[in-house]
Amino acid sequence: AAGVIQSPRHLIKEKRETATLKCYPIPRHDTVYWYQQGPGQDPQFLISFYEKMQSDKGSIPDRFSAQQFSDYHSELNMSSLELGDSALYFCASSPRIFGNTEAFFGQGTRLTVV
C-alpha cells in the first residue's frame, strides 16, 4: 500500500540558507500535518492543512511557511536557517474522519544545519 512520502530524506544546509521539505500524502487523504522532532524530544506539531487550507498552527517559527497544493502534496519552506532547526521533520496524512481513523507518518526528513 502507498505510504506517506517525504523528500529529501536527508538535507544538510548552512546557517542562513533556505530549505524546502516535501510531503506526498497517501492518495485521497486531504489532511496533512507537519511535526518537528529535535534530538531526544517528542514530536512537536508545527502546522496542518485540510483541503488545501491551513487548519491549525502550532509552534512554527515565523521563518517557516508551508502550503498544500492542488494535488494535496505539501511543502514546508524554511528560511534563515539556524543551528537549532536541526531536527527530524515528519509529515503525516489522514482522511477527514479524524477521530476514528489513523494518521500515517512518513519516514521523515533529517535536516542538519551547519
Added chain:
Amino acid sequence: DAKTTQPNSMESNEEEPVHLPCNHSTISGTDYIHWYRQLPSQGPEYVIHGLTSNVNNRMASLAIAEDRKSSTLILHRATLRDAAVYYCILRDVNAGGTSYGKLTFGQGTILTVHP
C-alpha cells in the same frame, strides 16, 4: 487539548505481556484514544485506537475504562521489535474548531524489552 499522562518508562521480558497505562481524566466525549509508537529515527507508527469499547487488532489490544478516564495498551507477547516509545494521544473526531485531528505528542513511555 486534553492531556494524557503516561509513565516515563517500563520494562518487560521477551514473550511476556506488557500493559502500558495512560490517564486522560479530562477526555471529552468526542475524543478517541489513540496509541502510536516510535522507533529510533523513524516516523511514529499507528498502533490502535478506540472510543469506548475495548479494541483488538493484530498488533495489540486496547482496554478502556468505563468512565474513559484511563486506558491500557496491551502487547500480548512482547518482542525485541516492540521496544519503542509509546504515545497515548487523544484525537478529536470533529473537523473544525481548533483540532482537525491534530495529534499532540506528550511524554510517552519508553518500553525496554529484555531478551
